[in-house]
Amino acid sequence: MATIDTHQHGAPSTGPSTGFDSRPYHERYKAASHFRDREHEFDAVKMGVWLFLSTEVLLFSGMFVAYAVLRFLHPEAFVNGSHYLDRIPGLANTIVLLLSSYTIASAVRNAQLGQFGKLKLNLLITNLCAIAFLLIKFIFEYGPKIAQGKLPGKLFHYPGAHDPSEPLWWGIYWAATGIHATHVIGGIIMISWLLVRANKRHFGPTHYTAIEGVALYWHIVDIVWIFLFPLLYLIH
Amino acid sequence: MATPHTHDQHASHGHGHGGYDPHGSYLAAKGGMLTTIRDWATTIDHKKIGVMYLVAILFMFFLGGMFALAIRAEMAVPTTLQNGVIHGQLFQSGDDIAKGNNIYNRVFSLHGIIMVFLVIVPSVPASLGNFFLPLLIGAKDVAFPRLNLASWYIYLTGSVFAVIALVMGGVDTGWTFYVPYSTMTEEGHLKVVWMILAAFILGFSSIFTGLNFVVTVHKLRAPGMGWFDMPLFVWGIYATSIIQVLATPVIGITLLLLIFERLFNIGVFDPRMGGDPVLFQHFFWFYSHPVVYVMILPGMAIISEIIAVHSRKQIFGYRAVAFSSLAIAGIAFIVWGHHLFTSQGEVASVIFSALTFLVAIPTAVKVFNWITTLFRGSIALTTPMLYALGFLFTFSIGGLTGLFLGALSTDLHLHDTYFIVAHFHYVMMGGTIIAFIGGIHHWWPKMFGKMYNELGGKIGFWLVFVGFNLTFFPQFILGTQGMPRRYASYDIVNNPGFTFIHQLSTAGSGILALGMFVHLFVFLHSLVMGRKAAANPWGGLTFEWTHASSPPIEHNFEHEPVCTHGPYDYDDIVPANTKPGEFVLPTPSPAGARHH
Ligand code: HEM
Ligand SMILES: [Cu+2]
DSSP, X not given: OOEEOGGGGOOGGGOOSXXXXXXXXXXXXXXXXXXXXXXXXXXXXXXXHHHHHHHHHHXXXXXXXXXXXXXXXXXXXXXXXXXXXXXXHHHHHHHHHHHHXXXXXXXXXXXXXXXHHHHHHHHHHHHHHXXXXXXXXXXXXXXXXXXXXXXXXXXXXXXXXXXXXXXXXXXXXXXXXXXXXXXHHHHHHHHHHHHHHHHTTOOBTTBOHHHHHHHHHHHHHHHHHHHHHIIIIIOO | OOOXXXXXXXXXXXXXXXXXXXXXXTTSOOSSHHHHHHHHHTOOOHHHHHHHHHHHHHHHHHHHHHHHHHHHHHHTSOOEEETXXXXXXXXXXXXXXXXXXXXXXXXXXXXXXXXXXXXXXXXHIIIIIHHHHHHHTTOSSOSOHHHHHHHHHHHHHHHHHHHHHHHTTOOOSTTTTOTTHHHHTTTTOSHHHHHXXXXXXXXXXXXXXXHHHHHHHHHOOOTTOOGGGSOHHHHHHHHHHHHHHHHHHHHHHHHHHHHHHHHHOOOTTOGGGTOOHHHHHHHHHHHHHHHHHHHHXXXXXXXXXXXXXXXXXXXXXXXXXXXXXXXXXXXXXXXXXXXXXXXXOHHHHHHHHHHHHHHHHHHHHHHHHHHHHHTTOOOOOOHHHHHHHHHHHHHHHHHHHHHHHHSHHHHHHXXXXXXXXXXXXXXXXXXXXXXXXXXXXXXXHHHHSBOOOHHHHHHXXXXXXXXXXHHHHHHHHHHHTTOBTTOSOOOTTTOTTXXXXXXXXXXXXXXXXXXXXXXXXXXXXXXXXXXXXXXXXXXXXXXXXXXXXXXXXXXXXXXXXXXXXXXXXXHHHSOTTOOTTTSOOSSSOOTTGGGO
């Protein structure tokens, strides 16, 4: 078998290896040594992110299957349940998330075009939207529900229930929205990390892998909500 | 990319002693004790991570094995009540049979949980897969080395959670966590939650490893290596990884719902609240049937390597073997209902039964191809080869008895009896573990640069093989006669014949354990005083043998390999009637030539 000499692999674009390199990080950035170059690394990371997102989709599919089966078994409980939900905060949250999906997609574009100011602004708006989502959720939904005793399973003590299976509906509601909210919190942490790095000028036209990955994740979080909203709030 | 520059022969790099040497063995210490520990704990070298997994998995195997021996000890003698006094084994004492039964429930649950989630699922991919997948495709590392390290720590965290549950008194749910056992027993106690969380966390470790491998195989193959130039080990691990990525999230959500069910009784699986316990079984097996192929595919992958290398033959039907891995991975997702023949609807059972038989086809394709490969090969009866032959025997029994269980009418009788226990031990232990031990021997010289003692290895093999069959074959007979699984004793008055068969099985487990200790001793002996291994002791043709020294250097290869021939092109390359280790590969000399 033949061999290729690894030592010849330093890509020419990586610049002088000695002395102080004054170029910004995203230009200085070299791929990890087991990749050929930045593009090779970018492709691999992107594939990894897509695979990870497919696991997220499957995780939520399990949730949706449980929803479908139980709805089939207890249609009345689910119809009653959806009447108890407040559509206004639900709709507000849908709009907030859609907006944030737009801003994070713009952030990717800003990085590609080297618009550093806009990049930071868009990331910031995305994060504020994410926080707004949680605030709306807790202040206008979770808070009142907890106060009224519309809680899952054995914690349920709402006196006005019409159907004996209603605790079950609340179980599904809390599990589904709770797992989704946890993903939003995960998103906030990651976007904050992007903001810190954007501040240090880590991203630019040649290096924006992390933004692309987090953006894809954030779109999935958004899409899951787009499914949850009608299933829980709208269908009777 | 720079122009490929090919050498026929490359000079060995001289290197000094002492201090850190990037061309030295990956095992070389980089400093004192503390530095070494820190180095291992923070390493992103796939080889070191593989070795750490190997050690952890073998330790867990030991732990699970101790529980197994306890189970067999308990079953050696039935529990009887004479004049108000209990006569029984191990767990039965005093005057309270329920107490002993309770302990027994915990012991078999812990055995199952440890063996499935902490041993067999990660076993081959996380240890040998981590170490050899990059080497076999000529890569310097897996695609995401830091994620790899993270998944190792996630595995450790999951193990710690399991141990905490164990220390809190253990769980009696069985490894399947069926409701209501997992939601109602010992209500208010948190240990079941710890155990379920352990399985949940281990799932992430499994997903990240799988994801890493899929990307590695897609993106990091050496120049010139097309999909059909990949060694079959790589195909097997690739198919496994796909299942891990696609099936594990489902158990993730299932276990989360189960935790909510246990803590808040949300009702999804609880009929009193309007939920459905059978839904749990569907969810569980939608993951856990595919996962039995996560367990066996890597085992089959090892067997392909061993058989080709130790009989120096081109694998018969390379593409058929490769595609059958993918076929198995695909079919794995549509047969889960065969675990619910007694709990789901009849129509569903008929459909799932028919689908189940499909699995037998790609499985048989593999077995026939291996056997045909052996035909007229120059078979070297080394320890790895013995294990491969042992695998063909035991795995075939395991697979064929699966067909009995896939047929509705027979399964209604055999379900939940010792026949099931025997079936899945023949596939999991007789398949995966046997292949795993064979694989460790096969790659031992490469991993640690030392040869093991061949005689010791063979003695170990025979003890394991005889012990295994003696332990589990009698259980088929017990099962057909109606001995139920998961019971601490049986009705001795109506089944006097059970005792002898149970005792055979218990005796077998002792021999099996002895064999394992022989292997342990042989490994330790090799590490301390083993002969130095050549770069290519078996005369293999894949990169890890031809282009890496034993043990490999930190960056795997001195020079990035280029794929110029198939992984098993023995007919073109190796002269007939050559003994393994005697023939020198044509060009170039292996990267580790300087070692001898
Ligand atoms: C030809 C291939 C196979 C067929 C047709 C098959 C079929 C079956 C069936 C129908 C059952 C359910 C029996 C019952 O509970 O009544 C079963 C149980 C089981 N099988 Fe297989 N099987 C095959 C291969 C495997 C492999 C390769 C593994 C693992 C490496 C495996 C592991 C198991 C386990 C763990 C159980 C029992 C789970 C439990 O209830 O605790 N099987 N098999
Ligand atoms: Cu199955």
